[in-house]
Amino acid sequence: MSLQIARNNGLAFDWVNYTPPPPKTVGVSEVSANIDTMRDYIDWTPFFMTWSLAGKYPRILEDDVVGEEAQRLFDDAHVILDMLSAEKSLNPRGVVGIFPANRVDDDIEIFRDESRQEVIEVSHHLRQQTEKIGFANYCMADFIAEKSSGKADYLGAFAVTGGLEEDALAKRYAGLRY
Structure with missing residues (x-):
């Protein structure tokens, strides 16, 4: 129109x-924040989409096709977030x-x-x-x-x-x- x-x-x-x-x-x-605070606000669905894993979080973790890989990726992401937090190597x-x-x-x-x-x-x-x-x-x-x-x-x-x-x-x- x-x-x-x-x-x-x-x-x-x-x-x-x-x-x-x-x-x-x-x-x-x-404004500043730390990794531990921000972790609670992460929208994980786009994160999984970036890795070509289709599904909405948290249901994707239980998906019959991609659930196992999604859980492994999710766990890896938390290991990295833990490391970044402990080292304070990233300051949002x-x-x-x-x-x-x-x-x-x-x-x-x-x-x-x-x-x-x-x-x-x-x-x-x-x-x-x-x-x-x-x-x-x-x-x-x-x-x-x-x-x-x-x-x-x-x-x-x-x-x-x-x-x-x-x-x-x-x-x-x-x-x-x-």
């Missing part, structure tokens, strides 16, 4: 009766930013500070343009208050790494035969 028709079928949200709550902190903050970290922002059509203007006078970046977003019956044609910008509403809203962003030590660790294992 045309972009205009898709925009006309965008998310109908009641911005008149909703005021976005302000965040406790605006700006960029560093990231940054989280929360910025004053408002929507203009399908774009989000990101402001330097709470005065909202200086736009430092415009984040452009795509709107779904397939025909929807009974559903909105969503765009990420739909979830930010319109600039014309006069309501202060915010945009969050993050970037993470498994650890800045990844390259050195990869070189350490390069050429090993299993």
Whole structure:
């Protein structure tokens, strides 16, 4: 469908009766974690898919066809996670930013500070343009208050790494035969 028709079928949200709550902190903050904490949040299903083992975790471990190999791979992964944790050879970290922002059509203007006078970046977003019956044609910008509403809203962003030590660790294992 045309972009205009898709925009006309965008998310109908009641911005008149909703005021976005302000965040406790605006700006960029560093975050760090350790392997033991992160282990509890690993989505193992894509891990198995990477190794061409089809099935959802944890059911894959009991699968008649690939269960035995999946269990062996799972156990090996935990041995490596244990080693990385004990050696502290990988230190996951990231940054989280929360910025004053408002929507203009399908774009989000990101402001330097709470005065909202200086736009430092415009984040452009795509709107779904397939025909929807009974559903909105969503765009990420739909979830930010319109600039014309006069309501202060915010945009969050993050970037993470498994650890800045990844390259050195990869070189350490390069050429090993299993």
